[in-house]
Amino acid sequence: MAKRNKDQLSISDLVKEFVDSNRLQSGLDNVNVKEAWAQMMGNGVNNYTTAIQLERDTLYVQLSSSVLREELSYGNQKIIKMLNEALGKEVIKKLVLR
Template identity: 80%
Template sequence: MTKRQNDHLRINDVLKEFVEANKLQDGLDKVNVKDAWQSMMGNGVNNYTTAIKLERDTLYVQLSSSVLREELSYGTEKIIKMLNESLGKEVIKKLVLR
């Protein structure tokens, strides 16, 4: 065990150290992307969203409506920009609608 430090640390700093030490950032990004998609797209799109998966820097979104998929395909760059802004960093570089 490491020696206990008596310094007063902010909880934010402690959590960042914990995430970095245990290499949890990728998993947190996957959860945060799903939450961002649901909050940004609203109920209309979420009703037709069947799966959301983040692999490396590509977001795969499976939709049950081909019409909605085609409509969203026209704005993929804007969707990527909005999601990255919501996440506070560039996590997504490519969006694939299935």
Template identity: 70%
Template sequence: MAKRNNEHISIADALKEFVEINKLETGLNKVNVADAWVKLMGNGVNNYTTAVTLERSTLHVQLSSSVLREELSYGKEKIIRMLNEELGKEIIKKLILR
């Protein structure tokens, strides 16, 4: 049975507590990382992106263009840094482009 708080708390705090109690953090991270990829990479890269998945702290991105994959591989560290900044915490430690 859920515990009941008699004191008033903000919606943000209540949602944070709900996520922690129900262990939903990893699922939300997966969704947030995919959204951050779409937002930061723009239409040019997103047109060639077929899948974005997060497994533990490794981001797997599947691309349909080998040329784009090669270009992005030169800036992996910068991409990881930008995505982590967008997410507000260090979720991604490694990026694999396929």
């Protein structure tokens, strides 16, 4: 556990310090990517999405429709850009549709 500071800190600073000291950022990024995918893609794509997994800087998305997979592969770079903008930082560099 981190040392106590006598200075007053905001809650956001304390949460950030806690996340950094306990190495939780990768898990939070994984959850945030799943939420961003659901919001950006909408119900139509979410109904065919079976699994989403973030490993390092690669997002793996498993789809149950081969037609949808092919359609989304055409806008691969645009999807990466939209998701990174929604997350507020560059988390995803590669998108793999399965």
